[in-house]
Amino acid sequence: xxxxxxxxxxxxxxxxxxxxxxxxxxxxxxxxxxxxxxxxxxxxxxxxxxxxxxxxxxxxxxxxxxxxxxxxxxxxxxxxxxxxxxxxxxxxxxxxxxxxxxxxxxxxxxxxxxxxxxxxxxxxxxxxxxxxxxxxxxxxxxxxxxxxxxxxxxxxxxxxxxxxxxxxxxxxxxxxxxxxxxxxxxxxxxxxxxxxxxxxxxxxxxxxxxxxxxxxxxxxxxxxxxxxxxxxxxxxxxxxxxxxxxxxxxxxxxxxxxxxxxxxxxxxxxxxxxxxxxxxxxxxxxxxxxxxxxxxxxxxxxxxxxxxxxxxxxxxxxxxxxxxxxxxxxxxxxxxxxxxxxxxxxxxxxxxxxxxxxxxxxxxxxxxxxxxxxxxxxxxxxxxxxxxxxxxxxxxxxxxxxxxxxxxxxxxxxxxxxxxxxxxxxxxxxxxxxxxxxxxxxxxxxxxxxxxxxxxxxxxxxxxxxxxxxxxxxxxxxxxxxxxxxxxxxxxxxxxxxxxxxxxxxxxxxxxxxxxxxxxxxxxxxxxxxxxxxxxxxxxxxxxxxxxxxxxxxxxxxxxxxxxxxxxxxxxxxxxxxxxxxxxxxxxxxxxxxxxxxxxxxxxxxxxxxxxxxxxxxxxxxxxxxxxxxxxxxxxxxxxxxxxxxxxxxxxxxxxxxxxxxxxxxxxxxxxxxxxxxxxxxxxxxxxxxxxxxxxxxxxxxxxxxxxxxxxxxxxxxxxxxxxxxxxxxxxxxxxxxxxxxxxxxxxxxxxxxxxxxxxxxxxxxxxxxxxxxxxxxxxxxxxxxxxxxxxxxxx
Amino acid sequence: xxxxxxxxxxxxxxxxxxxxxxxxxxxxxxxxxxxxxxxxxxxxxxxxxxxxxxxxxxxxxxxxxxxxxxxxxxxxxxxxxxxxxxxxxxxxxxxxxxxxxxxxxxxxxxxxxxxxxxxxxxxxxxxxxxxxxxxxxxxxxxxxxxxxxxxxxxxxxxxxxxxxxxxxxxxxxxxxxxxxxxxxx
Numbered sequence: 003x004x005x006x007x008x009x010x011x012x013x014x015x016x017x018x019x020x021x022x023x024x025x026x027x028x029x030x031x032x033x034x035x036x037x038x039x040x041x042x043x044x045x046x047x048x049x050x051x052x053x054x055x056x057x058x059x060x061x062x063x064x065x066x067x068x069x070x071x072x073x074x075x076x077x078x079x080x081x082x083x084x085x086x087x088x089x090x091x092x093x094x095x096x097x098x099x100x101x102x103x104x105x106x107x108x109x110x111x112x113x114x115x116x117x118x119x120x121x122x123x124x125x126x127x128x129x130x131x132x133x134x135x136x137x138x139x140x141x142x143x144x145x146x147x148x149x150x151x152x153x154x155x156x157x158x159x160x161x162x163x164x165x166x167x168x169x170x171x172x173x174x175x176x177x178x179x180x181x182x183x184x185x186x187x188x189x190x191x192x193x194x195x196x197x198x199x200x201x202x203x204x205x206x207x208x209x210x211x212x213x214x215x216x217x218x219x220x221x222x223x224x225x226x227x228x229x230x231x232x233x234x235x236x237x238x239x240x241x242x243x244x245x246x247x248x249x250x251x252x253x254x255x256x257x258x259x260x261x262x263x264x265x266x267x268x269x270x271x272x273x274x275x276x277x278x279x280x281x282x283x284x285x286x287x288x289x290x291x292x293x294x295x296x297x298x299x300x301x302x303x304x305x306x307x308x309x310x311x312x313x314x315x316x317x318x319x320x321x322x323x324x325x326x327x328x329x330x331x332x333x334x335x336x337x338x339x340x341x342x343x344x345x346x347x348x349x350x351x352x353x354x355x356x357x358x359x360x361x362x363x364x365x366x367x368x369x370x371x372x373x374x375x376x377x378x379x380x381x382x383x384x385x386x387x388x389x390x391x392x393x394x395x396x397x398x399x400x401x402x403x404x405x406x407x408x409x410x411x412x413x414x415x416x417x418x419x420x421x422x423x424x425x426x427x428x429x430x431x432x433x434x435x436x437x438x439x440x441x442x443x444x445x446x447x448x449x450x451x452x453x454x455x456x457x458x459x460x461x462x463x464x465x466x467x468x469x470x471x472x473x474x475x476x477x478x479x480x481x482x483x484x485x486x487x488x489x490x491x492x493x494x495x496x497x498x499x500x501x502x503x504x505x506x507x508x509x510x511x512x513x514x515x516x517x518x519x520x521x522x523x524x525x526x527x528x529x530x531x532x533x534x535x536x537x538x539x540x541x542x543x544x545x546x547x548x549x550x551x552x553x554x555x556x557x558x559x560x561x562x563x564x565x566x567x568x569x570x571x572x573x574x575x576x577x578x579x580x581x582x583x584x585x586x587x588x589x590x591x592x593x594x595x596x597x598x599x600x601x602x603x604x605x606x607x608x609x610x611x612x613x614x615x616x617x618x619x620x621x622x623x624x625x626x627x628x629x630x631x632x633x634x635x636x637x638x639x640x641x642x643x644x645x646x647x648x649x650x651x652x653x654x655x656x657x658x659x660x661x662x663x664x665x666x667x668x669x670x671x672x673x674x675x676x677x678x679x680x681x682x683x684x685x686x687x688x689x690x691x692x693x694x695x696x697x698x699x700x701x702x703x704x705x706x707x708x709x710x711x712x713x714x715x716x717x718x719x720x721x722x723x724x725x726x727x728x729x730x731x732x733x734x735x736x737x738x739x740x741x742x743x744x745x746x747x748x749x750x751x752x753x754x755x756x757x758x759x760x761x762x763x764x765x766x767x768x769x770x771x772x773x774x775x776x777x778x779x780x781x782x783x784x785x786x787x788x789x790x791x792x793x794x795x796x797x798x
Numbered sequence: 799x800x801x802x803x804x805x806x807x808x809x810x811x812x813x814x815x816x817x818x819x820x821x822x823x824x825x826x827x828x829x830x831x832x833x834x835x836x837x838x839x840x841x842x843x844x845x846x847x848x849x850x851x852x853x854x855x856x857x858x859x860x861x862x863x864x865x866x867x868x869x870x871x872x873x874x875x876x877x878x879x880x881x882x883x884x885x886x887x888x889x890x891x892x893x894x895x896x897x898x899x900x901x902x903x904x905x906x907x908x909x910x911x912x913x914x915x916x917x918x919x920x921x922x923x924x925x926x927x928x929x930x931x932x933x934x935x936x937x938x939x940x941x942x943x944x945x946x947x948x949x950x951x952x953x954x955x956x957x958x959x960x961x962x963x964x965x966x967x968x969x970x971x972x973x974x975x976x977x978x979x980x981x982x983x
Contacts, residue, residue: 662847708849752900753858753867756848762858762865770846770860 011107014055016400018064018104021048023471026097029090030474039079045093046075052100061112062183064103066226070125071096077129092128094475096121116278126223156244157227160195162212163238169207172234180230181215184222191216258290258344259327261316265338269310274334276314282330287320401501403461411457418450452743455651462502466544466553467495469508473515473542480519487526487537488519494544499551503625503645507553510618514555514641515540517614522559522639532636534558547644547725550627556640562633564590570599591631595619628777646760652746652773654763656739657722660710664735665744665763665773670724674738677719692721692732699723702783704733704774707758724776731780742766746773758782816916821946822889822906825877829906830913830939830948835891837901839909842886856905861890868903869955880907893955902955913946915939920948 025048028041049072056065071093077083099118106113114122159181163174182190193214204210217227227242234240261283265276283289293315305311318327324342331340425443428436470492481488499507523529523538530536541556568582571593577585593599597616622629627645654665681693682701691698701721706712713719713734721732744763749756749772760775819830845857845868854873858865868888873879880886888903920937934954939946 709847709851710849747863747865749858749865752865752902753848753855756850758849762846764860764863764865768860769844770858770865772846772848 011059012400014059015104015108018052018055019101021052022097022101022104024048026094026475027471029094029097030478032085032090042075042079042085046072046079049075061107063112063114063118064100064107067096067100067103067114067118067122069226070122070129071100074125074129089128092121092124096125116281119281156216156218157222157224158243159215159217159227160212160241161215161231161238162240163209163234165208165210167209167234167237170234170237172237174209174211174213177230177234178213178215181217181227184226184230185217189218259287259316259318259320259322259324260343261318261327261331262313262341263316263331263338264313264340265310265334267309267311269334269337274337276310276312279330279334280314280316283316283318283327286326286330287318287322290317290319292316401461401464407457407461411454411461414450414454414457418447418454421446421450455743459500459651462500463498464501464504465495466497466499466504466551467492469504469511470495470542470544472508472512476512476515477519477540480516484520485525486519486523488523489537489539491539491541492543493541497544497546497551499544499645503551506621506625507643507645510621510643511542511553511555513614513618515542518555518557518559518639522557522561524560528560550644550646553643553645554640555643556638558638561635561637561639562591562594562631563635567591567593574599588630588632591633594631595629652744652763653741654744654773655722655741656765656771657720657735658737658739659704659708659735660713662708662710663739663765663769663771664704664708665771666722666724666776667760667773668741670726670776672723672725672730674720674722677716677721677734679716692723694723694730694732697730699730699732701732701734702779704735704779707779707783726776726780731776733776733779744771744773816914819913819915819946819948820889821910821913822887823908823910824872824875824906828910828944828946830915830946831889831891831951833912835893835951837890837892840888840890840903841884842882842888842905859903861901861903864901866890866901866903868905870905872905872907874954891951891955894952895956900955904955913939913941915941915948 025045028045028048032038032041049068053065053068053072056062056068074083074089075093078085078089083089095117099115099121102115103113103118106115161174161177163172167174178190178192193216195212195214224242224244228235231238231240263276263279265274269276280289280292295313295315296311299305299311324344327342328340331338334340421443425440425447428440428443432440473492474490477488477490480486518540519538523540524532524534526536529538539556539558541554543554543556545552564587568577568585568590571577571590572579572582574596576593576596576599582590595615595618599615619629622643622645625645627643630642630644631639632642633639652665653668655668655671657664657666675694682690683693684690690701692701693699703712713736716734719734719736720738722735722738723730723732744765746761747763747770749759749762756772758775758778758781759772760778761773762770763773765771818833820833820836821828821830823829843859845859847857848855848867851857854870856868856870858867860866870879882905886905886907887909888905889909890901890903893900893902919939921939922937923935934950936948936950939948
């Protein structure tokens with residue numbers, strides 16, 4: 003019975019992703035310290051299990067790629083090969099590559115990415131000089147410089163199974179199919195060369211045939227072919243030889259195709275890369291010549307690195323249909339003018355082409371480089387493209403939970419069942435005698451519910467390191483790219499945060515860190531000039547504050563340029579010059595959250611386009627979080643994101659203000675005291691302060707702020723002292739009521755966010771109570787007071 | 799009234815482009831909304847007021863676990879406020895906007911009827927000059943001697959910028975003229 007392996011694909015993909023994370027983290031660790039055999043072993047193990055898994059599920063592309071990687075790692079492990087920086091880079095690139103392949107697998111495609119093909123070749127080359135296995139690669143070391151030849155290898159396999167072949171449970175057909183899968187385009191020619199038996203002595207379960215198989219395609223080496231025959235080597239006569247290069251149906255002349263490719267300048271912006279198309283063509287047929295027309299190339303100062311000014315004329319030889327060539331250009335037909343013509347092949351033609359080629363040889367190389375350079379911005383954007391693609395796929399929906407957490411959950415459910423049955427018994431024949439027992443039971447129920455809820459919440463909590471772990475790699479790559487020296491400091495990695503919140507905060511954080519590195523941190527020379535350490539520091543810090551998790555991204559770079567931002571703001575009509583002078587720094591800095599706002603002088607691959615900060619802000623607002631920015635020129639910038647711990651339940655303190663009931667998050671309350679006029683004194687601007695032991699705390703009239711009537715009689719009033727960011731505030735309320743857990747309901751869903759209110763909840767009697775956002779209320783109070791003062795000034 | 803609705807329905811149920819409208823009374827005028835937007839009709843119950851909200855947002859109620867804002871359409875249209883009683887009606891509507899749909903309640907004087915109306919019968923809103931916006935009026939329709947203003951609630955109940963509709967009083971004048979014309983005809 004066949005087991006449907008598809009059901010395990012998701013698990014495989016998740017495990018693979020985890021394995022890749024381990025590999026990446028270990029590689030980064032190797033980077034910092036010296037060679038450590040444990041770490042190498044960890045990398046090797048991950049690679050090995052990925053290979054194994056991929057093989058099991060038939061993802062041959064990934065398995066093959068990982069196999070090469072594994073061979074390399076094995077050499078490192080057994081100290082045949084020394085470990086160096088170059089190798090780490092290569093391995094990191096391989097990890098990226100495998101990630102991309104994994105994404106393809108997730109879309110149900112078992113294939114190589116263009117980068118993977120290239121990288122595999124590099125890895126193989128890397129392996130070649132030391133490796134003992136590869137000499138029968140057939141291509142020899144001399145030819146390896148011409149990479150074109152390697153991946154156009156043909157193999158001649160003579161396969162003659164023994165008679166009992168099929169009785170051992172093997173199937174020649176399966177082997178041929180597997181071979182066919184090795185080739186990208188499935189070009190396999192199987193010829194039956196011998197079938198020596200007469201019908202008289204024919205037994206259906208014996209095998210009498212010998213086949214000759216010609217296998218051609220990129221990236222096939224003897225090892226891979228041998229692997230296919232791994233199970234049957236003892237049951238057959240097998241010879242695997244590199245086949246003399248000959249095109250299938252070699253008596254037919256290969257046709258020559260002339261392709262003119264005039265791309266639209268927007269080619270790169272649509273995410274296309276001519277290089278990719280050419281390499282694809284190269285796989286299908288032989289590229290005889292490639293002429294570049296640079297007519298449209300503007301002078302250097304007019305050049306936009308994002309535009310494509312080049313056009314190509316390609317000469318291709320190969321026994322291919324027009325449709326194959328067209329297919330290579332399939333994605334760019336809208337962005338380019340393409341003509342594909344067939345040329346009758348004459349020897350002159352080839353020779354002229356070859357001449358052409360030798361003439362253009364150098365130009366060809368240069369142009370390739372050039373197209374790489376112009377493709378660079380696109381490469382920079384690729385991650386975002388990938389992530390957007392990812393978001394369309396259903397997000398991986400499983401979560402790993404420690405068994406202890408699940409066990410405690412089961413215990414609690416057990417207790418809950420006991421309580422329920424006890425209450426059920428009580429209810430069956432209840433009389434007032436049993437009242438104390440009932441109350442006890444209800445108390446127990448309450449406790450059970452609370453515990454159950456807490457452990458369910460705990461299951462959803464993940465440590466911040468899940469998000470932070472991706473940054474060391476990113477910072478390393480960026481610092482190399484930008485030639486900046488950056489020291490990344492991670493603090494508070496064990497801070498726990500709800501999984502949903504965690505998943506959604508990743509991308510905004512990446513953006514902020516990129517910004518810090520690209521714009522914030524100066525180049526080493528600049529830093530030395532301004533008397534700073536050569537190494538810039540970017541700090542990521544996560545901690546709990548009140549009911550929130552705060553994540554800070556701090557850098558010690560050049561800071562935000564207030565004047566520059568204000569100038570841009572005025573230019574864009576976001577504020578007047580008068581306002582620009584009067585505004586606080588915070589208000590000016592807030593401008594960078596405006597869509598399309600950028601002060602960068604030059605747009606780089608990383609940032610500076612002005613998209614981003616607004617998206618960051620929106621993402622955080624969706625999570626009911628806030629983002630604040632503070633910066634001192636030449637000292638650095640600090641971005642503080644504050645997020646709710648969880649999105650569902652809150653411990654609340656119910657208070658009465660006027661006739662309304664509000665809920666304070668219990669975590670934000672420091673203490674509650676009776677209003678005592680001796681301790682209250684007024685200061686300028688209508689503010690009053692409370693003397694709380696040895697500090698003065700501003701008083702906020704909650705009733706007034708929330709649009710109710712001001713309290714007339716303070717004799718019964720209470721003051722709730724709450725923690726607000728870094729200072730305390732006393733809020734005047736009429737009455738303290740019960741403490742209870744409340745389920746947070748969104749106000750935004752059907753209405754809009756209200757300043758000073760973080761949400762609503764439903765009380766036991768079915769009425770709605772609003773949940774106070776202390777920080778918001780304080781801001782509201784401050785803003786209103788300021789406004790009040792301002793209008794007073796005007797009239798006076 | 800009941801018979802009227804049945805008549806109206808039987809007359810035009812064959813019309814392919816017909817739609818059903820729930821009408822309600824406010825200050826003696828009859829307004830209609832697409833019945834498919836109506837989620838339920840409830841009696842008035844005390845609301846939890848929202849701080850610093852405009853006066854026509856009365857507050858929020860708990861509708862089976864969902865927080866639903868309540869809008870006083872009278873105040874929205876610049877009519878004088880009335881005191882709510884047990885017979886004051888709240889129509890709970892599903893309002894769609896660019897990000898999805900919102901559930902909102904509107905306070906009206908009374909619910910009137912359900913009519914099946916076809917697009918053909920609908921007259922475009924008159925140009926009332928710039929004093930009042932007519933964007934949220936889907937059209938006018940006359941049933942018997944009555945004129946009904948059909949409201950496009952998706953445009954009317956925009957939370958961020960609830961239209962200032964004090965000018966709706968002018969609409970009453972306009973309607974008076976319209977009725978007069980009709981009578982003359």
